Amino acid sequence: MEKAKYIWMDGKLVNWDDAKVHVLTHTLHYGNGVFEGTRAYQTKDGLAIFRLEEHCKRLYNSAKITAIKPNIEIDELKNAHIELLKANEFKSNVYLRPLIYLGYGVMGVYHVKAPVHTMIAAWEWGAYLGDEGLEKGIRVMTSSIVRNSIRSNFGKAKAVANYLNSQMAKYEAIQAGFEEALMLDDNGFAAEGSGECLFIVRDGVLISPPNDNSLESITQATVLELAEDMGIKIQRRNITRDEIYICDEAFFTGTAAEVTPVNSLDNRTIGEGKRGEMTKKLQSAYFDVVFGRDQRYKHYLTYI
Ligand SMILES: Cc1ncc(COP(=O)(O)O)c(C=O)c1O
Structure with a gap:
C-alpha cells in the first residue's frame, strides 16, 4: 500500500503516520465496525469518485444493521471524501476506505456505550x-469455508466481523495455489468470492445469483445495468459449482476487483480459459463508465 499524506479522522486531516488508535479500541477486540471500499479514477476532467452516494448509503445501512449510531451525518461523510482527496493530491487511481468503528472507553461485549468514530x-x-x-483471468477454487450463514451474520452489512469468513477463504485459496476463493452458501449454491460477486455466461445469457447470500454489490448492480442497457438477457438465479465448470464464461465483480474474468474453477477450465467475449464487452463498458468516457452514466461520478 502506498502511503498518502493524510487520513481523515472525525473531522480532522491527520498525517498518515499519526492516524492511530488506542489498543483497547472496542472494534479491535469484539469486531463490531462497518466499512466501505470505494474507488476514485483519474478521468480526463480530474479525479472522480465512483458511486459515492451508494457507498455512503450502504455504510449507513451497515451501521444501522449492526446497531452502531454514526457520530457524523451522511453529508459530512460525503464531503469528507472530497476533502481528503483534495488534500492528498493523488496522481493516479485511488482506493478509499471509510470505517465507522467503536473506540476506547468501554470494555465488554455490550457495545452501545462505546464511543463511535469515523475515519x-x-x-x-x-x-x-x-x-x-483483468486480462487473462484468475484461477479460483471453491472454498471449504461456507459463506457466513444469514441465520447468524448480517450479510447485507459490510461489517468488519463478516471478513473473518472472507479472510479464511482467501487464505485457503492462496495457500492452495489459487488466486481467489468462491464461497458456497448454506445450501451449496455459489454465494460470492471473498470480496466479489459472481457472474457466469451460458448460451448468451448473463447469470448472477440473487443477493440473499452475497453483499448487495454496487459493481454487480452497475454491470447488470450496463448489460440491460446493451440488451443482454439476464437471469438472477442460483448457480451450482458444476454449472460454473460447464459455463461459457465466468467473472467476478467488486469495487476492488472491478470486472475480473475467472479462467478456471477447481482446475476445470472455463470456456476457452481466457477472458470471454461478453466479459470483455462488460469489462470495457465498466471502465468507460468509471473513467467518465460514457456520458450516459456521468451521474455516477463525483468530481473532486
Ligand atoms: C464479500 C463481498 N462481496 C461482494 C463485494 C462487491 O461489492 P462492491 O461491488 O459493492 O464493491 C465485496 C466488496 O465490497 C465484498 O467484500
Whole structure:
C-alpha cells in the first residue's frame, strides 16, 4: 500500500503516520465496525469518485444493521471524501476506505456505550487481482469455508466481523495455489468470492445469483445495468459449482476487483480459459463508465 499524506479522522486531516488508535479500541477486540471500499479514477476532467452516494448509503445501512449510531451525518461523510482527496493530491487511481468503528472507553461485549468514530483513508491502488488477472483471468477454487450463514451474520452489512469468513477463504485459496476463493452458501449454491460477486455466461445469457447470500454489490448492480442497457438477457438465479465448470464464461465483480474474468474453477477450465467475449464487452463498458468516457452514466461520478 502506498502511503498518502493524510487520513481523515472525525473531522480532522491527520498525517498518515499519526492516524492511530488506542489498543483497547472496542472494534479491535469484539469486531463490531462497518466499512466501505470505494474507488476514485483519474478521468480526463480530474479525479472522480465512483458511486459515492451508494457507498455512503450502504455504510449507513451497515451501521444501522449492526446497531452502531454514526457520530457524523451522511453529508459530512460525503464531503469528507472530497476533502481528503483534495488534500492528498493523488496522481493516479485511488482506493478509499471509510470505517465507522467503536473506540476506547468501554470494555465488554455490550457495545452501545462505546464511543463511535469515523475515519477515511485513501491511497493509490492498482488492480486488486493484478493487471494480468483483468486480462487473462484468475484461477479460483471453491472454498471449504461456507459463506457466513444469514441465520447468524448480517450479510447485507459490510461489517468488519463478516471478513473473518472472507479472510479464511482467501487464505485457503492462496495457500492452495489459487488466486481467489468462491464461497458456497448454506445450501451449496455459489454465494460470492471473498470480496466479489459472481457472474457466469451460458448460451448468451448473463447469470448472477440473487443477493440473499452475497453483499448487495454496487459493481454487480452497475454491470447488470450496463448489460440491460446493451440488451443482454439476464437471469438472477442460483448457480451450482458444476454449472460454473460447464459455463461459457465466468467473472467476478467488486469495487476492488472491478470486472475480473475467472479462467478456471477447481482446475476445470472455463470456456476457452481466457477472458470471454461478453466479459470483455462488460469489462470495457465498466471502465468507460468509471473513467467518465460514457456520458450516459456521468451521474455516477463525483468530481473532486
Ligand atoms: C464479500 C463481498 N462481496 C461482494 C463485494 C462487491 O461489492 P462492491 O461491488 O459493492 O464493491 C465485496 C466488496 O465490497 C465484498 O467484500
